[in-house]
């Protein structure tokens with residue numbers, strides 16, 4: 001299937017002997033924006049790590065544009081077009097904004113995104129270009145984490161909880177940016193705990209419950225009862 005950006009097929013992921021994902025499958029078409037929701041510990045971050053190459057599934061496989069990528073490390077996948085905005089932002093505190101962005105360009109592919117394009121997206125980052133990461137506010141760090149991921153010109157961008165701990169105004173701004181990134185053609189996968197916000201922003205949603213997909217569909221086709229049952233498992 002050519003328009004399929006990603007397929008996750010019956011993936012099982014472990015941390016040592018602890019199993020975190022049980023037969024998880026998902027399909028994402030090119031250009032789609034998809035949310036992954038679920039309670040704390042449901043396996044959302046683990047699923048993103050399995051897609052981005054940070055973790056290798058013990059069983060099942062991940063396909064990117066039809067080719068199996070399970071077991072290929074994250075830095076190689078980044079050069080092939082899969083990039084992650086990690087949980088907790090993971091900004092290098094002693095490096096400047098500019099240097100953090102350049103790290104994202106280590107596997108640079110051709111495309112729209114470079115430092116100036118990121119600064120047009122987030123003008124505040126240009127003002128903070130020479131400031132160390134540790135001096136940035138939480139919102140600025142989140143913008144930097146998104147900008148760093150864009151620097152490789154990804155086809156698929158995975159974002160893990162971009163709104164966590166940020167003021168509503170900043171969250172709104174970040175979501176506007178997500179829309180612009182998607183409109184520029186990227187496939188976007190958003191992990192989010194703020195369910196009502198993310199449902200307004202995506203084409204489809206997957207809910208995880210204790211390491212399994214408990215529900216998926218288009219937000220408009222799912223009732224809030226269905227979603228809360230799939231989310232809480234009650």
Ligand SMILES: Nc1ncnc2c1ncn2[C@@H]1O[C@H](COP(=O)(O)OP(=O)(O)OP(=O)(O)O)[C@@H](O)[C@H]1O
Pocket residue numbers: 015018020038039040041042043044045046047087193
């Ligand atoms: N590095 C790790 N070592 C061992 N167990 C882990 C590790 N990371 C996550 N887990 C466990 O795997 C399960 C899934 O965790 P994961 O971080 O994927 O959940 P999550 O849905 O992202 O949760 P949150 O909303 O809190 O970020 C949890 O039970 C968690 O305790």
Ligand SMILES: [Mg+2]
Pocket residue numbers: 044045046087160
């Ligand atoms: Mg997580």
